[in-house]
Amino acid sequence: MSKSSSYTSEAEKALNILTSKWFTSETPLNWVGPDYWRTPTICLLLIDAMKLFNNSNYVNTLVNSYNAGKMYTTSCGYYDDLSVWGRMYTHGYKLFTALGLDQNATNFLNEAKAVNSQLEQGADSICGGGDWWKRDVGDPKNFKASNSTIGWAETAIDLYNITKDDKYLNNAKTAMQWVISKDLIASNGAVWGGLGHQSNCSVAQDNPPVIALQGNPLAPLWDLYIATKDSAYLTAAQNCVDWAMQNKTFPNTQLFLTKEDNEWNSKPYSWQENNSGPCLFKGIFSRYLAQFTINLFESGNSTLVAKSKDYATIIKKNADIVLTNYPSYIFGMNWNIFSPNNQPTSNDQLNASLQYSGCSILLAAIKTEPILNNEYF
Known part of the structure; x- marks a missing residue:
């Protein structure tokens, strides 16, 4: 291109x-961890920009994000926030590898694996799987969340594409199949926010689709389609986009x-x-x-x-x-x-x-x- x-x-x-x-490059050191999701979200944009423009303008921002964020991998309060770091780490790994920054690449890959492990552990047997919104399972406001679980799927399938380790492919399939089986990605393509509180395993009608969630499944659904040749993943992804075009x-x-x-x-x-x-x-x-x-x-x-x-x-x-x-x-x-x-x-x-x-x-x-x-x- x-x-x-x-x-x-x-x-x-x-x-x-x-x-x-x-x-700026110093911002992550000030924002993380009181705000734990905005930094990796914006860093994903900066990674894309460096790839597009063939430069390394924001490497220090990524390094500072890693330094600020890694201490919360096993303690952050929200699994959906953690899942964004998983996405950022796998994309950062690919960028650093392309730039020949091997130590940074190793750091990001190791953290991506740590995030995947945390999300895998967070997907307990309640409601048949899926990740919680918050780490504190006992919180009465907690629920099984689509974004957390979709983020696990994306982190896992990225790790599979990087390592070719089948355990990550199985993680990704487990995560995405759970989301689909619970109608959090509905047959019409609407992506709902999660299930009801605690052991209520029905789709929460007060957590309706938003345009960001309509985008989140597209990457893992496509990569699972490529990895498995199961066209149902591709159909689900197209439905997510088309529903957003009609409703958002x-x-x-x-x-x-x-x-x-x-x-x-x-x-x-x-x-x-x-x-x-x-x-x-x-x-x-x-x-x-x-x-x-x-x-x-x-x-x-x-x-x-x-x-x-x-x-x-x-x-x-x-x-x-x-x-x-x-x-x-x-x-x-x-x-x-x-x-x-x-x-x-x-x-x-x-x-x-x-x-x-x-x-x-x-x-x-x-x-x-x-x-x-x-x-x-």
């Missing part, structure tokens, strides 16, 4: 704002949507701070959709190639609207509102989260633009 794109300069400007103002976009636009978007600008600043997590959701979905789109195109299957072009067109549409509505490259929550004078807040985590999602859709456009030009083959 060509690293040159019509979105390259815009993405570099937006990334520079993110990494010079709100997520602004009507008649194909523009990505979270439930907070329409009310964001009318809410007080304190409410926005308390809802900074969803600011990352469109970015998470963008990242997963881009790689899934590439996978479909590179399969060479004419039906999947046609679908990949549809998805690439949707990604382009979202990237274009973000650039049109935020010409200052400082991104806000609702991508569908013209905001030429958008200003950052006083909260760096909130700013970084908003900027992350805007940067993610621009990187997604860079990755998938060659599909629209038939350049991947």
Whole structure:
């Protein structure tokens, strides 16, 4: 794939704002561990950026993230947060290997294995398996969570692809088959947040699908499809995307949507701070959709190639609207509102989260633009 794109300069400007103002190389040392999921989420974006632009600009950020995060692998309060570190460690391992930074690669691989072990242990027999949301099983608010278990599947299948050790393939199959068997990935593609509290093993209707969760299964489902040749995984992944396009976009636009978007600008600043997590959701979905789109195109299957072009067109549409509505490259929550004078807040985590999602859709456009030009083959 060509690293040159019509979105390259815009993405570099937006990334520079993110990494010079709100997520510098020192930021992980300040955020982790009180906030344990935002750092690896943003680091996954930085890993993608280094691969796309063939540089090592954010290596120190990754190293500092590792140094800050590793001490909580066996003690962090939330398994769903831990699962994001598993994803970051496997992707970081691949980057460091490509850069010839062998010790860093070894460190990240060892931590990925440790995360997988923790998530494997956390998937007890209650409700037939699956990982809890919180580590504290006795917490009355705890429940078996889709994101934790999907994150285990992704960490495990990545480790299988790295090591070729079948135990990781079996871990990934166990995790994803549990999610599907519990209808947390419904037959229509909706990805629910989890089961009921404690031993209530029914899908929790008060934990509905969000756009980030619609993206999370795409990587492990695709890799399991490749590893097992079971087309049910591929069908489930396509259903996840198609359900999101029908239910998590602004009507008649194909523009990505979270439930907070329409009310964001009318809410007080304190409410926005308390809802900074969803600011990352469109970015998470963008990242997963881009790689899934590439996978479909590179399969060479004419039906999947046609679908990949549809998805690439949707990604382009979202990237274009973000650039049109935020010409200052400082991104806000609702991508569908013209905001030429958008200003950052006083909260760096909130700013970084908003900027992350805007940067993610621009990187997604860079990755998938060659599909629209038939350049991947």
